[in-house]
Amino acid sequence: MEAMCEDGRRLYADALSRGRIQRSEAETAPCLLEFALLQPDPDDSAWLRPLPPATALSQRLLPLEREIQRHREQAVQLTHAFEPFLSIAAHSRPTHAINVLEGVDRINEAIQVAQANCRSEILSVQPGGGRSEPTLTTAFRLGQDVLERGLSMRVLYQHTARHSPGTLTYARLMSDAHVEFRTARELVDRLTIFDRSVAFIPAQDDRKVALELRHPGLVDYLIKVFDQQWRSAVPLFQERPDEASVDGITEVQRTIARLLIEGQVDEAIARRLGMNVRTCRAHIAKLAAALGSGSRAQLGYLIARSGLLDDDAAPPDAG
Template identity: 60%
Template structure:
């Protein structure tokens, strides 16, 4: 037979390629044959053809007195042969770890001394990295999560991710407060989502206009978008920034309407609804239809329908005249904060 450098013959090595596994995962047949060899002192070479791994891993070796037989390597010796290189590698890695720690120790101390506020801002690029950071922050949250979620057609997958993230929080006793725009009241998906979580620990309110998306965990970390497509976010851990964002949230929360109290779009005595008051205010400020729709969480068609109703109520024949009539009508002087 042709011997190879690995200690087995050519036939054995060919068979082992079709019988692959690590020595730590010794196959059932190999275990049985090795145990038999230890009990009897040897095993026929022909008997181990179904388990070439035994020769490959040097658990069996040729009998010097009879080439048709194989003798077992003592388990303690076989184990030592496998452990020695591993222990050597562990020792070497420990040595390198100590060496690296010694090299970086002065820089770590310098970093602490010269830390700036920029260290508290992390840029997260890509949905996967953003979700990973959010999942970590919420998993560590112990008391309260504050969120502002602008209305929009969030995909089913996004709502499912939110449910998977929020449900464990509530189960741990964490309080959740979420702000939506009023238009969320007409979204079956949003209503179904909030219904599944509204059990005392989750509160939902709506307001006519909100700032961009915001998530705050335990007054320690906040997440805000850094790009319109929601693919870049900022993770903020500076205490001053987080406190400021909490104040913004509380300012809006105090002026918002609980989702459970019914629709806030009741028609006032002048025939103009609350949402139309909000649209009128933005029109006078010079915003175009698309910007108004985005800020109020509605589609452009709905926004233009409300503008047309305003124009009809005020007797306007043009967009420019509508702005003038809104300013002259005094409707913006009414309390529209809710």
């Protein structure tokens, strides 16, 4: 049913108020006749009388109700058809411990379903720098659900996220007794775990393919990885450790030095540490100045010779 034309609305209202209108008046609103809202006046063919609104509405709703009833019957038939299979699935062990999710929309939909079914805890690793505005908007919408349902949530960012006003605002709005944020200098890749039973990890660098993991052994292993990273991370709103320095070299510059020795290029180092390439190169320049290096090749030699990385596993004392 198409919407009634504007002239039709006005004339139908007039006809209801006056009891009838002249046939000539209805010529500007053919929709009235199409909808059968006006009928010939049995006493005078030059006039038209309005059909009562309740009667008109019933006539228009009847085919819709029949269509709805038809869909309901189809739904019942489908339910009966699948009922035997649902019963089998309910009493059998899951056969898909690993599901491949292709496409951003499908990945997001699967994560949203997992969150909707979550009953207690969410663990999340989000590498990189600050989140974009659309990403934060989506995260806050999902975060409101976490707060309203009283779910526990722990989120790991990289230290570079501390420079993002949007990320800090989001974390302040979300932080409560059940929601915590920490940062680490390095994170391997994205990871989200719901209720210690289902985990999501990327399967490609472009993040357009993900894996949904339900194998208890795999999920348990990822929880242990998360817990290890969490223990060594720093609460978001405490002083970050990479601000401390030894002999003018900060912790983040020590990390860059290690990655340079491993042969990583600037772009890969920046991506690994969640910073842009310009910031990464600025740190490399400061590192070179601190070691007295005049070239990139000499820098690698001086890093290896300096003993800077001999105790790389232990961060410098901030006190």
